[in-house]
Amino acid sequence: MTEAPSLRTLVSDRGRRLAAAGIQPDEARLDAELLARHVLGWDRATFIVNEAGPVLPGFERAYATLCERRERREPMAYILGRCEFWGLEFDVTPAVLIPRPETEQIVEEALARYAGTGGPDRILDVGTGSGCLAVTLAREFPRARVVATDLSQEALAVASRNARRHGVERRVAFAEGSLFAPVEGLFDLIVSNPPYVPEHDREILQPEIRDHEPALALFAGPDGLEAIRPMVALARGHLRWEGWLIFEFGFGQADAVTALIAASGPWDDVALVPDLQGIPRTATLRCPAPAAVARASP
Numbered sequence: 001m002t003e004a005p006s007l008r009t010l011v012s013d014r015g016r017r018l019a020a021a022g023i024q025p026d027e028a029r030l031d032a033e034l035l036a037r038h039v040l041g042w043d044r045a046t047f048i049v050n051e052a053g054p055v056l057p058g059f060e061r062a063y064a065t066l067c068e069r070r071e072r073r074e075p076m077a078y079i080l081g082r083c084e085f086w087g088l089e090f091d092v093t094p095a096v097l098i099p100r101p102e103t104e105q106i107v108e109e110a111l112a113r114y115a116g117t118g119g120p121d122r123i124l125d126v127g128t129g130s131g132c133l134a135v136t137l138a139r140e141f142p143r144a145r146v147v148a149t150d151l152s153q154e155a156l157a158v159a160s161r162n163a164r165r166h167g168v169e170r171r172v173a174f175a176e177g178s179l180f181a182p183v184e185g186l187f188d189l190i191v192s193n194p195p196y197v198p199e200h201d202r203e204i205l206q207p208e209i210r211d212h213e214p215a216l217a218l219f220a221g222p223d224g225l226e227a228i229r230p231m232v233a234l235a236r237g238h239l240r241w242e243g244w245l246i247f248e249f250g251f252g253q254a255d256a257v258t259a260l261i262a263a264s265g266p267w268d269d270v271a272l273v274p275d276l277q278g279i280p281r282t283a284t285l286r287c288p289a290p291a292a293v294a295r296a297s298p
C-alpha cells in the first residue's frame with residue numbers, strides 16, 4: 001500500500017505548479033503554504049510542527065480548489081477574501097481594487113496636514129472601492145464624518161461591510177455616483193485614489209491585475225487622466241477654505257497632473273510627494289483662504 005503524502009509534499013507539489021503557471025518561485029512556494037494554512041486555519045508555527053505528518057480528511061480537495069484558482073492567476077487577496085491596509089484587515093472581493101501599500105501615503109499625508117489640530121470635520125473619499133481610505137481616515141480622525149462615493153454599487157457594499165467591521169459605520173456614509181455628483185456641501189478634506197491606468201497599458205499588466213481586478217477601478221481613458229482631470233477641475237467647488245485635496249496618480253503622470261492643478265487654481269501648498277521608490281505618487285494641495293484668492297484675482 002502506498003503511503004499517503006505528507007502535508008509538506010502536497011504543499012511543495014502545489015508550489016511547483018504555481019511556479020509553472022508563471023508565478024515567481026519564491027512567491028509560489030509562499031502562496032502554496034498560505035493557502036494550505038488558510039484551509040487548515042493554522043498559523044505558521046502550527047504548520048511547521050505538523051507539515052511532516054499526513055493531511056486531515058477533506059483537506060486535499062479544498063486545498064486543490066484554492067490552488068487551482070491561484071494557478072489561474074487569481075490574486076491571493078481575492079482567494080483569501082481579505083487584505084491588510086494601514087494595519088487593518090479589509091474584506092475584499094473581485095468587485096473592489098485590492099488596496100495597495102502606496103495608497104497608505106494618502107493617509108500619511110492627511111495625518112501630517114492635521115497634526116496638532118482637532119482634525120477635519122468632513123471628509124470625502126472619491127472612488128472608495130473597499131473603503132480602505134474612508135474607514136482608515138474615520139478611525140484616525142475620530143470626530144470626522146466621512147462620505148465615500150463610488151460608481152460601483154457592489155464596491156459600496158464591500159466598503160460598507162468594512163466600515164461595520166471597523167466600528168465606524170455611524171460616521172461613514174456611502175453614495176453611488178460619479179465623482180462629486182452624489183455629494184452635497186463642502187468638505188475639509190477630499191481624498192481619492194482614482195483609476196489612472198492608460199488603456200494602452202492593459203496588455204503590460206500582470207494577469208492578476210488585468211484579468212481579475214475591476215476594469216472600472218483601473219483604467220481611465222487613453223492617457224489615464226479621465227477621472228483625475230474632472231476631479232481636479234471640480235474639487236475646489238467642494239472644499240471649504242483651506243481644505244485639502246490629496247490624491248494618488250500614476251507613473252509618468254506628474255507633469256500632466258501639475259498642469260491640471262495649475263489650470264484649476266489658484267491652489268496653495270501644492271506638492272507632488274514621491275513614494276518609497278522616489279516616484280511622484282501623491283498630490284497634496286490646499287484651497288486658498290479668501291484673502292489669498294482676492295490677492296490672486298486680477
Ligand SMILES: C[S@@+](CC[C@H](N)C(=O)[O-])C[C@H]1O[C@@H](n2cnc3c(N)ncnc32)[C@H](O)[C@@H]1O
Nearest residue numbers: 097099127128129150151178179193194195217
Ligand atoms: C483605483 S480604485 C481605488 C479604490 C480604493 N480607494 C483604494 O484606494 O483601494 C478606484 C475606484 O474608483 C471607482 N470609480 C471609477 N470611476 C469613478 C467615478 N467617475 N466616480 C466615482 N468612483 C469611480 C472604481 O469603481 C473604484 O472602486
